[in-house]
Structure formats: structure tokens, C-alpha cells
Amino acid sequence: MEWLQIVVLAAVQGLTEFLPVSSSAHLILVPVLTTWEDQGLAFDVALHVGSLTAVMIYFRKEIKQIVSGSLGVLSGGEMNRDARLGLWITVATLPVCVIGFLLQDIISTYMRSTLIIGISLIGFGLLLGYADYFKRGTQTEYQIGWKEVLIIGFSQALALIPGTSRSGISMTAALMVGMSREAAARFSFLLSIPVIILAGGLEAMKLLRQPQAIDWLSLLAGTLLSGVIAYLCIHYFLVVIKKMGMQPFVIYRVLFGAWLIWFFHF
Template identity: 75%
Template sequence: MDWLQVVILAVVQGLTEFLPISSSAHLILVPVLTPWDDQGLAFDVALHLGSLTAVVLYFRQAIWQMVTSALAAVRGEQVDDDARLGLWVILATIPVCVIGFLTRDLIADHMRSTLIIGMSLIGFGLLLGYVDWRKSGERSEYQLRLKDVLIIGGAQALALIPGTSRSGITITAALMVGMSREGAARFSFLLSIPVIVLAGGLEVVSIIREPEEIQWIAMLAGTLLSGMSAYLCIHYFLVVIKKLGMQPFVIYRVLLGAWLLWFFHG
């Protein structure tokens, strides 16, 4: 890997992991649109480690509160909002884990095409735009109900389709059940933590089974760049949606999807 490839892949991963524009679509497209060889699973793990570190650092106080409150609840103390939020994160992660395990080979072999990516970018992008335009609610992540969590968790499983965007579909579902834009985004970011951990774990297992040459310097640089860009992305995304909503990202998705369909299938 050359350094330009390292930088571009790391920044793309860091920015698109949390924006509602599909990180998988962009990482699939980079080798399609460039002469570079596939970066390999080990480098993918490094990029996801950077994104994971960023979201954990950004929400470290909320995570600490969830963990301490959950431990207190286990000891028999009252279940408070923080402990309940931690439970909601776990419950909303179950559907994507189960469906992802059952359909992993199907998705990897048959769904990573520019046709599916383009259609998903447009279709789910328009859905996000409609839900956001219709008017978001006022509830925060601490005011979720079990029914809301099941809907958001079920929607997250759709992110297994390349081009859907995990953050995009979870934010869409959260807005549909009456959450505010900021609350929807924060809950989506918290949901990313177990998903990234589990996805990275599967990739590590694959690497152990089929060892590949590891470029340690490139991986370290990719982790740092991915983490830095992801941290900045989370911060400024929460600022932007307060003023502009989701529409700029919807426009980007539709334009990118339309270009993919025209360029590869027109």
C-alpha cells in the first residue's frame, strides 16, 4: 500500500462510518474507482479500530454512566435512565447480529455490487429525507421505549445491504418513532460501538484462519487517521444537523447513487 491509499481509505472510513452516507459503499467504491488493490482485512480492522476509539472517546462520559449504572442495577439498586440506555443499546444490536450471521456469505457474494449500492443510496436516502422533512420529534435517547428500540434495532439490520448506511437507517427509524435529530444521532453513534466490535471480531477470526502479510506502519497510520477524522466527524455532524437537518446528506446520497447507476449501468 502506498501512503496516498492509506490516507484516503482512513479518512473515507472515519468520515463515512458515522455520516448517513454508507461507509461500506465508499470503501467498496475506492478499489473500483482506483487502480489500487484491495487493502485486505487487516487494514480494514485497523480502520474500524480507529473509528471505534473515536466514538468511545467522544461518548466516554455517557458510556461510563451506563456501565456504572448497569453494575449498580445488577447489585439490586434502582434501574435508572443510564442503565436502561445501556440495555437498549444491547437489545437494538441483537437483530443485526443474528441476521448478519445468517446472511454473511449471501451478502459478501451477491450484494456488493454497484447496482445494489446505487439503488440503496437513493432509496434509503429519500426515505431519510422524507422522515426528516416531515418534522422530527423532541425525545432524547434517554426517553426511548421498548417498542422504539425494537423498531430501531430491526431497521439496523437493513444496514447489512451495502449502500444503506448503518447510521442513516438507524437515524431514519429513530426520527420515525419521534426522537429529535440530535437524540437520534447520539443513539445511532452508541449503537455503532457493539456493531464495530463484533464486525471487527469476525474479521480478526478470518485473519487468524487465513493469515496475511501485515504492514504495521500503514495500519498504525490508518488507525490514527481514521480515529481523528471520525472524532471530528461526530462533533461537527451533531452541530450541522441542528441547523441544516439531514437534507444535505440526502442530496449527496441521491447524486452519488444516480452517478453510480449511470456510470456503471447506464
């Protein structure tokens, strides 16, 4: 692979995995605007590993507390706030897993058009703006209950529609049920861990069934770059939303969605 291709793909993965702007909307442009060949499953897995590593390092303290609290409950201890957060993450992940498994063929066959992506970017972008401006509250990820968790969990299933953005729709739902901006973002990032593990695992299984020569240097470079960019993305996103909220991303989504529709359909 060319080094420029490695850098571009790693940057797209590292940024769009966590920003509420949709990875599918951006990845569709890479083959359109370049002459690069498909990067292959091995490189896709490497990029997922980089993103996963970044979010786990950034939230290492929270993950340690969640694991410790969950193990304590399994050993007969009381349900503390960390164990409850671990339970909420598990529950909120189930809908996207079940619905994704049932509808994956329909989605991959009929919902990959640039028109759907453009409309999703605009529609769900405006919904994010509405939730951020009118509905956000002060609850943290430790204060929500079953109802809020199920709403956020089922909202993640909407991210199966290309252009929606998993992080974007989960943050939107979190804001709608009264969470603060920072808490909504943190919870969305924690929810990304099992989702990335599952997505990367599926790609790895496909890779095992399609043995091919592996460019280990490209994989290592892609993993490192994706990880570094994703880590910085998480950090600075949390800084930006404290000062400016979600509106800059709403504006970007609307403009990008409108451009996609115009570029591919007019």
C-alpha cells in the same frame, strides 16, 4: 502500502462509518478509481479500531455512566436512565447480529451489485429526508421505550443491504419514532460501538486464520488517521444537523446513487 492509499482509506472509513451516506457505496469506488492492491484484513481491522476509539472517546462520559448504571443494577440497585440506555443499546444490537449471521452468505453473494447500492442510496436517502422533515419529534434517547428500541434495532438489519448505511437507517428509524435529530444521531453513534466491535472481531478472527506479514507502520497510521477523522466527523455532524438538518445528506445520497447507476450501468 502507499501513504496516499492509507490516507484515502482512513478518510473513507472515518467519514462513512458515521455519516448517513453508506460506507459500502464509497469503498466500492476505491479499487475502481485507483490501481491499488487490496489493503488486506489487517488494515481493515486497524481502521475499525480507529473508528471505535474515536466514538468511545467522544462519548466517554455517556459510556462511563452507562457502565456504572448497569453495574449498579447487576448489584441489586434500581434501574436508572443510564442502565436503561445500556439495555436499549443491547436490545437494538441483537437483530442485526442474528439476521446478519443467518443471511451473510446471501448478502455477500447476491447483493453487492452497484445497481443495488445505487437504488439503496436513493431509496433510503429519500426515506431519511421524509423522516427528518415530517416525523422527527423531541424525544431523547433516554425517553424511548421497548417499541421504539425494537423498531430501531430491526431497522439496523436493513443496513446489511449495501448502500443503506447503518447510521443512516438507524437515524431514520429514530426520527420516525419521534426522536429529535440530535438524539437520533447520538443513539446511532452509541449503537455503532457494539456493531464495530463485532465487525472488527469477525475480521480479526479471519486474520488469525490467514497469517501474513504485517506492516505495523501502515496499521498505526491507518488507525490514527481513521480515529482522528471519525472524531471530527462525529463532532461536526452534530453541529451541522442542528443548523441544517439531514437534508444535505439526503441530496448527496440521491445524487451519488444516481451517478453510480449511470457510471456503472449506462
